[in-house]
Amino acid sequence: MPTISNVPFDQLQIGQTSEYAKTVTEQDIQLFAVLSGDANPVHLDPDFAANTQFGERIAHGMLTGAVISAAIAMQMPGPGTIYLGQTLAFKRPVKIGDTVTVTLTVAEKHATKPRATLDCVVTNQNGQVVVEGQANVMVPTESQTVEVPTLPSVSLQR
Amino acid sequence: MPTISNVPFDQLQIGQTSEYAKTVTEQDIQLFAVLSGDANPVHLDPDFAANTQFGERIAHGMLTGAVISAAIAMQMPGPGTIYLGQTLAFKRPVKIGDTVTVTLTVAEKHATKPRATLDCVVTNQNGQVVVEGQANVMVPTESQTVEVPTLPSVSLQR
Numbered sequence: 263m264p265t266i267s268n269v270p271f272d273q274l275q276i277g278q279t280s281e282y283a284k285t286v287t288e289q290d291i292q293l294f295a296v297l298s299g300d301a302n303p304v305h306l307d308p309d310f311a312a313n314t315q316f317g318e319r320i321a322h323g324m325l326t327g328a329v330i331s332a333a334i335a336m337q338m339p340g341p342g343t344i345y346l347g348q349t350l351a352f353k354r355p356v357k358i359g360d361t362v363t364v365t366l367t368v369a370e371k372h373a374t375k376p377r378a379t380l381d382c383v384v385t386n387q388n389g390q391v392v393v394e395g396q397a398n399v400m401v402p403t404e405s406q407t408v409e410v411p412t413l414p415s416v417s418l419q420r
Numbered sequence: 421m422p423t424i425s426n427v428p429f430d431q432l433q434i435g436q437t438s439e440y441a442k443t444v445t446e447q448d449i450q451l452f453a454v455l456s457g458d459a460n461p462v463h464l465d466p467d468f469a470a471n472t473q474f475g476e477r478i479a480h481g482m483l484t485g486a487v488i489s490a491a492i493a494m495q496m497p498g499p500g501t502i503y504l505g506q507t508l509a510f511k512r513p514v515k516i517g518d519t520v521t522v523t524l525t526v527a528e529k530h531a532t533k534p535r536a537t538l539d540c541v542v543t544n545q546n547g548q549v550v551v552e553g554q555a556n557v558m559v560p561t562e563s564q565t566v567e568v569p570t571l572p573s574v575s576l577q578r
Contacts, residue, residue, distance in 0.1 A: 266460075282457075290455040296571050297448040297455075297483065299440075300490035302424075302499055306569040323503040324482070324489035325455065331482035332458035341460055345481040347509045395505075411464040413454050414576035 263409040268340035271376040271401040276368050282333035283363040286321050286356055292418055294325045320355040326362055326393045330382050333364040334397055339378070342402035346377070349395040354386070361387045369396065376401045421567040426498035429534040429559040434526050440491035441521040444479050444514055450576055452483045478513040484520055484551045488540050491522040492555055497536070500560030504535070507553040512544070519545045527554065534559045 269278075295301050300322055303310035311319040327350050334343060356362055362384050370379040378401050384393040427436075453459050458480055461468035469477040485508050492501060514520055520542050528537040536559050542551040 284457060292572055293451045293455045293574070294486065296574055297451045298486035298490040299442060300486075300493045301568045301571055302493050303566050303569055304499075306571075307567075310566070322486070322489060322493075324486050324506070327485050327489075327506070328452065328456040328458075328480070328482050331480060331485075332456040335458045335460050335480075341462075345510050347507070348482070348485070349505070349507045351505045352503050408461050408468070409465075410459045411461055412578070413459055413464075414450055414578050416451070416454055417575050417577070418572035419575070420570070420572050 263412070265407050265409050266336055266341055267407040268342050268402050268405065269338050270405050271403050274339060274368055274371065274378060274401055276371060278338070278368045280333065280338035280366045281363055282329070282337055283361055284329050285361045286325065286358060288358050289416065289418065290325060291319065291321050291358065293416065294322050294328070298322065298324070316355055318357060320357055323352040323393070326356055326384055329362055330364050330384065330393070330397070333366055334380065334399060338366050339399060339401045341408045342406045344400035345397070346400055347398040351394050353394065354390055354392045356386065356392050362392060376403050421570070423565050423567050424494055424499055425565040426500050426560050426563065427496050428563050429561050432497060432526055432529065432536060432559055434529060436496070436526045438491065438496035438524045439521055440487070440495055441519055442487050443519045444483065444516060446516050447574065447576065448483060449477065449479050449516065451574065452480050456480065456482070474513055476515055478515055481510040481551070484514055484542055487520055488522050488542065488551070488555070491524055492538065492557060496524050497557060497559045499566045500564045502558035503555070504558055505556040509552050511552065512548055512550045514544065514550050520550060534561050
């Protein structure tokens with residue numbers, strides 16, 4: 263089973279960065295609709311979306327928020343991190359097939375508590391910022407390596 | 421096909437509220453892991469989670485963010501809303517089987533642009549706040565009723 267390791271508080275450096283990329287698929291958008299309940303046709307109906315200002319289906323904005331949360335949880339600080347807060351500014355739509363890259367940068371470390379603020383910038387394959395914000399996290403104080411469970415394969419039926 | 425209607429800017433009132441509830445299932449957590457890539461064992465592995473401070477598996481924090489986004493998109497202001505920003509403070513874990521209720525309250529309307537700020541409070545079935553924050557949205561200026569596409573049924577295979 264593959265493993266991931268965290269970056270414990272004493273090793274986390276101001277200015278340290280981590281990148282996490284994901285290509286957004288049609289299935290991702292459908293799964294997001296299923297789990298959230300947001301079935302708006304701008305996300306799901308190509309004909310409807312063609313007549314909106316976007317010209318085609320767009321991903322739910324918070325799907326990119328989900329990718330930011332994965333970057334934090336899987337990479338930096340990684341396993342054992344407790345998510346305290348997140349700000350998000352949605353700047354541009356994400357479309358099916360776009361590859362979004364989350365860049366996390368350690369902006370602040372709390373003087374006395376194992377807490378940190380991470381700047382979060384998400385760009386698309388054209389280098390345009392689609393989402394930006396900040397995360398507040400409680401950082402693990404001890405090194406930890408965990409086994410990553412295998413994800414199920416998903417099939418969708420209409 | 422079922423339809424949903426929006427609350428256009430001129431009908432949106434300061435203090436107006438909308439509630440949206442969802443019970444978080446094991447499948448939701450697995451789907452969130454698949455679409456985000458966050459496969460941390462605290463969300464997916466019952467044995468691992470039993471030995472954490474939570475004592476059992478917890479939902480990804482941003483899954484509750486996804487439910488907030490659905491409340492905004494499906495109910496108030498509803499279809500045609502453009503999501504500009506969201507703040508989230510994660511207060512308590514959400515566990516499998518918890519029913520989370522998002523309460524949206526119109527906090528501010530922009531004086532000249534069709535923009536609004538919504539207070540977002542998410543409670544669990546025990547009345548405890550699990551997430552709170554604010555959403556900034558561009559509110560549709562015209563009434564709109566849209567057909568809601570049928571969501572696919574999902575099956576998971578290991």
